Amino acid sequence: MLNCDERMQKFDADPWNTPLVRECECSSPLACRQSVCYILNYMVQYIRTGFDASFAALSDATRRGVLEQLGRADASITDLAEKFHMTLTGMKKHVGVLEQAGLVTTEKIGRVRTCKLGLRRLEEEAAWIERYRRLWDARFDELDKVVEELKQKEKSYGRKKRD
Amino acid sequence: MDARRETEPKNRTTVERKTERELVVTRTFDAPARIVFEAWTKPELFKRWWVPKSYGLTLLSCDKDVRVGGKYRLVYSHPTAANPMEFFGRYLDVTPHSRLVWTNEEAGDGGQVTTVTFKETGGKTLLVMHDLYPSKEALDETIASGGTGGTSETFAQLDELLVTLGA
Numbered sequence A: 001m002l003n004c005d006e007r008m009q010k011f012d013a014d015p016w017n018t019p020l021v022r023e024c025e026c027s028s029p030l031a032c033r034q035s036v037c038y039i040l041n042y043m044v045q046y047i048r049t050g051f052d053a054s055f056a057a058l059s060d061a062t063r064r065g066v067l068e069q070l071g072r073a074d075a076s077i078t079d080l081a082e083k084f085h086m087t088l089t090g091m092k093k094h095v096g097v098l099e100q101a102g103l104v105t106t107e108k109i110g111r112v113r114t115c116k117l118g119l120r121r122l123e124e125e126a127a128w129i130e131r132y133r134r135l136w137d138a139r140f141d142e143l144d145k146v147v148e149e150l151k152q153k154e155k156s157y158g159r160k161k162r163d
Numbered sequence B: 001m002d003a004r005r006e007t008e009p010k011n012r013t014t015v016e017r018k019t020e021r022e023l024v025v026t027r028t029f030d031a032p033a034r035i036v037f038e039a040w041t042k043p044e045l046f047k048r049w050w051v052p053k054s055y056g057l058t059l060l061s062c063d064k065d066v067r068v069g070g071k072y073r074l075v076y077s078h079p080t081a082a083n084p085m086e087f088f089g090r091y092l093d094v095t096p097h098s099r100l101v102w103t104n105e106e107a108g109d110g111g112q113v114t115t116v117t118f119k120e121t122g123g124k125t126l127l128v129m130h131d132l133y134p135s136k137e138a139l140d141e142t143i144a145s146g147g148t149g150g151t152s153e154t155f156a157q158l159d160e161l162l163v164t165l166g167a
Helices: A005-014 A035-060 A061-072 A077-083 A087-100 A118-162 B002-007 B033-043 B043-050 B138-143 B155-164
Strands: A104-109 A112-117 B015-018 B023-030 B060-064 B070-075 B085-095 B099-103 B111-121 B123-133
Touching: A005 B033, A035 A061, A035 A087, A061 A077, A061 A087, A061 A104, A061 A112, A087 A104, A087 B060, A118 B015, A118 B023, A118 B043, A118 B138, B033 B043, B033 B099, B033 B111, B033 B123, B043 B060, B099 B155
Parallel strands: none
Antiparallel strands: A104 A112, B015 B023, B023 B123, B060 B070, B070 B085, B085 B099, B099 B111, B111 B123
C-alpha cells in the first residue's frame, strides 16, 4: 500500500487513474491533502451534470465529513448520526442533499438504510456503458460489411437491368 | 469519390442512458434504410454480423419470424460456457424499412422492450436502438450484473472473460 505522499506523487502524475481516499491510510483524513483532492476531483467530474447540486452539497462541513466517512466504509444513517452527534432527522436531511447531488447512494435493506459513495456506482455504470458500446460497435462494423455488399449487389443488378 | 470516402472517419457508435429506464444506442450507416433493414431482418444476413468474430461466440441457431406477433430465438455457444445461451421474444411492431419493436423474454418479466428505428437522410441511415426497461431497478440490475448481452449470469461472466482476453 502506498503512503499518502507516494500516492500524491502518483496523483500529480496521473490524476484520473489514481484512487484516492478509499485507500488512504492517513491517520487524520480531515487534514490530508488527499481529501481535498478527492473533493476537488468530485467537483470536476460533476461540472457538466450536477455542478450546482454538488457544490451546494459540498459547501457544508458535516456533509464533507460524511463523504469522507463513507469513503472509508459504507454506513447506516443511524451510524452516521451517532458519529456526527446529530439527530436521525438531521442526518437524513444531509444524506438527502448528498444523494440528490449524486454523491451518495442509499439502499434500504430491512429497516436499515445503508449509505455508500455514489461515485463507485457511477464508475461501474460508465464502465458497463463503454463495454456495451464496444459490443455494439463491433457488431455494427460487421454490419457495415454486410450492408456494403448488399449495396454493391444492388448497384451491379441495377447496371444489368439497364444493359 | 471512393477515395474520399476511405479517408472519412468511421461512423461512431454512441450509447447513452437517457433516463432511469432507457438506454439508447445510435449509429449511422452509409446505405439506404431498406438495405440496413434487410441486413437486420433476414436471418442469413443477420447471422453474419450479430455475433462479432472478436467475441468468440458462435450463433448456433437464429430463428426469426419477422412480423407482428412473430417470435425469434437466438442460441449462442462459447468455448468457455457449459451450456448454450438462449435469447428470445416476440415482435410487437414490424414496419418495413423504418421500425422494429420486440420483447426480450429470456429473463422473465424484467426484460426490456427494444425499438429500432431506421431513418434515411441523403442515402445514409441513422439507426437508433432504444431499450425501455420495466423499472429503474431492472436497468440497474442489468448494469450491476455486468453482462452486456442480456441479464444472464453466464453472459456476465463471459463478458468479464472477454474483456480480460481483449485487454
